[in-house]
Amino acid sequence: MNPPNVQYISECFIKPKSSADEDETKQPIIHLAPWDVAMLSSHYIQKGLLFVKPSSMNDQENTVQPLLEKLKESLSLTLAHFYPLAGRLATSKQESPPHYSVYIDNNNSPGARFIHAAVNLTVSDILSPVDVPLVVQSFFDHDRAINHDGHTLSLLSIQVTQLIDGIFIGCSINHVVVDGTSYWHFFNAWSDIFMTNNSSISRPPPVLNRYSHVLNLPFTHHDQFVGRYEAPPLRERIFHLSAESVAKLKGKANGECQTNRISSLQSVSALIWRCITRTRRLPYDQETSCRMAVNNRTRIEPPLPEGYFGNSLQIVRGIAKAGELLEQGLGWAAWRLREAVANHTDKAVREWMEEWLQKPFTYQLGRFFDPCSVMVGSSPRFEMFGNEFGMGRAVAIRSGYANKFDGKVTTYPGYEGGGSMDLEVCLLPESMRDLESDREFMDAVCI
Template structure:
């Protein structure tokens, strides 16, 4: 089933910015390492409203309303409509990359159609590959934001559904910021306020800067070839993996959390840490690694609340870090769920203000631009996204989404993405990405099967 593109355009902010909002927004040591990584892709699947005598759903009207409300939203989230710019000099080498609001061609908006039903997406054992075509800007990396949109929205019309997918430059926004934008867009859409002057959570664009350092961060390069490698992002070098979703009911999550805490005689292990521990154990077992080999569980975490003073949750940017729990396969298998969860809990707890600032200071001394193959190692279970994001609060006049899905980029064997369950109440969905031979083992793992049962 192929997706057919019907139209595309660019949507600009509805109102002119103040002079302050036209100033460059300089990228930080949180953002710049992502220059070589792909855009982040997340979206929501909705059922079309059922036909009724009083109301008939019009895709034309819906698209127009989306574009008008997006334009009003971009008045508040104006950097999304801009492009990147670079200021460089040869001696000494200096390469300053920033968001240039003066150059604001807009957010790309794509309308597409596909002869696929909602049930085709939801009932397949594995995520159908057509879902990847519900997103724009595949194989685009953050550095391409100099000439490519920093955000592209693709609205794909299914036979009986609508998918709204966003591809956003990962230097510009992490998951917290992306879902903040989506929430405000939904808020303005539903309010029918054509101007969208007042929103509940205005974004904050003032950059977090480590005390004692300049707000303009310079990279020691003179040309992008020194830090960009597009060959590893090309389709030829991308390993074919299987993707599937696991649904943990609120009862199943509660049981896992209680089990982990009971085994450790504590109450400090969170639901997310308990589910993560389960995934770590089962992924490691499926890979049949040697007992003496190292196994790692890596979690991507927001640094907003970890620095002192804390950043606002409305800070718009990419202030993320990673924490890792490491042990041997033998140790992980010799102990239970609680032991693994406690290792993860300790790694998260130790990621405090001092640890974040040490990492930033170390990056200043030795600036590094990440590459995909440096993020995903064969012995790592990599946990991204968050079940705490209010994905299902974004309704766009269609009622609550029936599912959240992601695109094809930034995936590898052992990459897990966490989502809230559609029914709420502490339930979780987990997007599992694994090589086919490991997925077959993972699906048959008794610990996974048992945990998914809520009885």
């Protein structure tokens, strides 16, 4: 039986609530950096938190209204600090001399979108099934939108979905405007302002200046760099690793390599890489890779400001022949990932930038997807469960349809903290079935 549809109750647009002095310092246009422009064909970032409805709320709709109003008010105050999220993308172009530039327009926009929705499901209906229910994708706005659509769609959309006994706050943000670090910077600040009833933020303020000059792109129409990707039918499942399990994997990887330089995330990623490669039954000499998203902020010299608000990430990868990867141990695979991260220096970042400026491109899943690779995204270091919005700690983190494909793994902190992790794994059904019976993998995760 199909789950009930999400019912949309209301929507509005939220603008930054700021003083006249703040309006005077607001930049009408923010130019994009190469890291931002490269994201124009990717999906929005879609992450959300599931809360158990407080006992003070009953089943009647009007008891949720105070929460909705406070969410809107605190969002408006937060947008005063993060005002590009209330803007739109815009393009400046001309044929002679050739000129094509995409930027954030902070003036010509109704603001960020805010949606109130409801569904006749319980928290248990979301968390109990083995696979993440498809209905969760309906908890996010801008489904299947790519970032270039931010010319007409809001750059930020909040959807508050009311369950029978829970509340889900889904946040969709244009990936041209933020990466994961900036996404959670905003989300954390919003929660802080909600909880303190204070318009100021205690965290580092967002640094909104990005690029010192206009990027004149060698295009005449967006069809030359925009592409859309439709994922095949996938199974999506959450696997939990306790702090003890993560520590054991890290100890094993470092012990096999007689070092102490392999991180917890590199050890877990190596496990994922080996086990998913095993499920795919690749030929011995087939090249396979594990790709990891790496934050550039502290890797370049001088480093970017702590609150740099935008994209500053690249993909690094460990490479191996499938047969060799499976013959060797966990430490061998983890060391390849450790080397890939260690080699991503200021020099490597600047070389990528120079190459991109010579030949600009956008990441397109349909073109760049590698069926023999694994992609590990997000980070268990991001502060996610600290966002409470007056309802206590969330019971789970879930994501939407965006940026998912066969072999995509998203890492989250575990609910209990302490170094535990949750892995959101997306695989073809036959690969997921084999992963569920893979002894190396299942020995590490908690069911």
